[in-house]
Amino acid sequence: MKKRIIAVFTGNRAEYGLQFPILKAIDNHPQLDYRLIVSGAHLDKNFGNTLKEILNDGFHIDAEVKIDMDANSLESNVQAIGKGIISVGEALKKIQPDMMVVYADRFEGFAAVIASTQMNIPTAHIEGGDLTEGGALDDSVRHAMTKLSHLHFTTNQQASNRVLAMGEESWRVHTVGFPAIDMISEGNYATSKEVVESLNIDLNRPIVLFTQHSITTEFNLSADQIKPSIDALKELAKYKVNIIVTYPNNDAGGLSIMKELESLDALLIDGIQVHRSLGRYLYHGVLALSREGKNRVVCVGNSSSGIKETPIFGCPTVNIGSRQQGRLRGQNVIDVDYKKELIIKAVMKCTKDNEFRKTCREIDNPYYLGDAGDKIAKILAKIPLDTSLVRKRMTLKGECHDGWFQ
Numbered sequence: 001m002k003k004r005i006i007a008v009f010t011g012n013r014a015e016y017g018l019q020f021p022i023l024k025a026i027d028n029h030p031q032l033d034y035r036l037i038v039s040g041a042h043l044d045k046n047f048g049n050t051l052k053e054i055l056n057d058g059f060h061i062d063a064e065v066k067i068d069m070d071a072n073s074l075e076s077n078v079q080a081i082g083k084g085i086i087s088v089g090e091a092l093k094k095i096q097p098d099m100m101v102v103y104a105d106r107f108e109g110f111a112a113v114i115a116s117t118q119m120n121i122p123t124a125h126i127e128g129g130d131l132t133e134g135g136a137l138d139d140s141v142r143h144a145m146t147k148l149s150h151l152h153f154t155t156n157q158q159a160s161n162r163v164l165a166m167g168e169e170s171w172r173v174h175t176v177g178f179p180a181i182d183m184i185s186e187g188n189y190a191t192s193k194e195v196v197e198s199l200n201i202d203l204n205r206p207i208v209l210f211t212q213h214s215i216t217t218e219f220n221l222s223a224d225q226i227k228p229s230i231d232a233l234k235e236l237a238k239y240k241v242n243i244i245v246t247y248p249n250n251d252a253g254g255l256s257i258m259k260e261l262e263s264l265d266a267l268l269i270d271g272i273q274v275h276r277s278l279g280r281y282l283y284h285g286v287l288a289l290s291r292e293g294k295n296r297v298v299c300v301g302n303s304s305s306g307i308k309e310t311p312i313f314g315c316p317t318v319n320i321g322s323r324q325q326g327r328l329r330g331q332n333v334i335d336v337d338y339k340k341e342l343i344i345k346a347v348m349k350c351t352k353d354n355e356f357r358k359t360c361r362e363i364d365n366p367y368y369l370g371d372a373g374d375k376i377a378k379i380l381a382k383i384p385l386d387t388s389l390v391r392k393r394m395t396l397k398g399e400c401h402d403g404w405f406q
Contacts, residue, residue, distance in 0.1 A: 003033040006380055007097035007116070009088065011040030011067075011108025012249060013050040014305065017280035019103055021182035021373030022126070023059055031381040035095045037088065039065035040108040041250045046258070046276070053279045063091035067108060074219065074252045077107050084111025092119055098385060101376075102149070103127060105142035107251075117148045122389045124380065125149035126179065129159030132304075134322030136251075137216040150389050153376050155308070155367050156328055167396040176376055177369025183284075184312050185370065190285025192292070198282055199273065201242040203295055206351040208236060208243045209286050212301040214253025215323050222253030225338050226260045229301070229320060232343035233264070237271040241351075244286060245274045290315035293361065298350035300343070307333060312368060314361030316350035318343060328367070332360040 006026050010016045026034045038061050042051045054061060065087040067080045088111055092100070100116035102109045104127045116123045128146040132138045146152060146163055154160045155178040163173050183189075190198065201207060212229055214222040233243050245261060248254045265274040278286070283305075289295040290313045298316050299306040302323040310317045311330040319335050320343060334349065336342040349356060383389065 001031065003031055004098040004381060004385075005035055005095070006032055007035045007037055007092060007095055007100045007121070009037045009039065009100065009102050009109060009112040010042065010054075011106050011112070013041060013053070013277050013279070014249070014303070015103050015106060015109070016042070016050065016054060017283070018127075018178075018180045019101075020057065020188075020280065021179045022101065022376055024183075025373035025377035026380065027059075029377045029381055032377060034059075035062040035097055036060065037063045037065060037091050037095075037112070039067050039084065039088070039112075040106070044250060046247075046250075050277055050279065053277075053281075062095060065091055067111070074216070077216075077252055081107050081111045081114075084108055085115045088112045088115040089119060092116060092121060097121060099124060099380060101126065101380075102145065105130075105132075105138040105145065106249075107137075107141065110141045110145055113145045113148050117150075120390055122151070122383075122385060123149045124151040124153060124376070126153045126376070127155055127159075128152045129154045129162040130328070131162070131326035132324055134215065134325030136323055139326075150392065151379070151383065153372070153379075155372075158328055164395075167394040169393060169395055174375070174379060175369070177372040178308055178367035179372040179376070180309055181312055181365070181368050182371060182373045184288075184309070188281070188284075189288050190282045192285075192289055192295075195282065195285045195289065199242075199244060199286075201244070203289070205271075206239075206241045206296040206298070206347075207286065207289065208233070208241055208298055208300050208347060209283075210243060210245045210300045211248065211303040211305070212257065212320060213248040213303060213323065214251050214257060215302075215321070216252050219251070219253030219256075223256040223260055225321060226257045228338045228340045229343060230260060230264050231340045232347070233272060234267075234269060235340065235344055236347060237269050241271060241347075243272045244278070245272065246278055246283070247274075247276045284309070284313075287313040287315045290357075290361070293357065296351040296357070298347055300347060308367050311360075311363060311365040314357075314363075316357060316360045318346040318350060330366055331363045 067084045100123045160175045290297040300318045306317040317333045334346045
């Protein structure tokens with residue numbers, strides 16, 4: 001039997017970490033074969049050149065799509081999307097896949113889903129229906145990708161309900177859970193020994209894992225928004241806290257944050273280390289230290305990983321600002337504004353309040369269903385590839401009564 005060719009698009013480090021279980025499941029399925037299209041920050045040395053991580057994981061790369069992005073203006077987003085559509089279209093023409101898989105809400109993925117759907121390639125979108133109402137363009141991009149795509153794999157039932165509310169046919173919508181949980185459940189992350197050796201940290205001291213991204217609708221405020229966080233990190237370092245900082249995404253405003261982080265790094269403050277990227281394996285290894293009650297780890301910033309990935313590790317999160325507003329979250333999350341004092345107070349609670357830390361280790365994970373990668377692969381293998389898949393119908397048509405739509 002001829003295998004179905006599934007094109008999988010990845011445009012940045014965090015996205016790839018979430019797609020890893022899906023790629024693995026497709027690779028292991030007897031009726032499927034993947035073609036990996038790599039783009040965006042993966043190919044940019046300023047953001048860690050994470051292409052190496054993909055190759056080290058044993059995956060082959062079938063197309064490299066260069067999308068230049070200076071991470072400093074919205075105009076560059078527009079140019080990147082336009083060039084991305086053309087370049088991804090050229091890659092798809094060569095690969096000739098049976099289906100395409102895209103993830104979440106990034107501008108690179110938006111370009112990819114436009115290209116694939118305009119080429120009549122059945123397209124599956126993962127993580128549609130989520131909400132982030134705090135000012136990022138992610139919501140608009142994510143919902144647009146949903147309406148373009150032909151299959152929807154959501155992380156939770158609330159998200160599925162929203163996709164259905166957009167008028168998508170129910171047979172297209174599948175609640176599979178959060179794919180990253182698969183590899184975390186398998187223990188696919190660095191051991192405490194590997195973390196200590198790689199980062200040279202003292203486990204007797206509290207650990208802050210920090211990532212703060214720009215908010216694209218207010219990217220011009222990125223430098224102002226990161227400064228209270230940096231001031232808080234400097235103060236926490238005085239209390240012998242291990243502080244591990246990673247670079248932001250390559251969104252508009254990201255360059256301003258990077259410059260502030262470079263200045264922080266240049267101060268050579270004891271206990272503070274700045275990395276372009278830790279990579280999925282090491283990043284999750286740091287979070288996993290929380291599973292041992294004696295280790296005091298806290299995830300700080302405004303990354304979605306602080307909301308979606310920390311619950312399974314029992315790790316508390318200090319979520320700064322509005323970027324993750326509206327996203328489903330567990331009881332391990334403390335929300336604070338862009339104020340140094342509030343950030344420090346929340347971090348101190350996460351590292352010193354044993355009852356709160358115990359609660360974080362015992363809470364239910366709102367994103368955990370299990371085996372998301374295998375569920376997705378099975379559906380990709382079985383779904384009929386006929387005209388009904390690419391011919392979308394709107395379930396909410398409206399009715400006309402006396403000249404008015406009711």
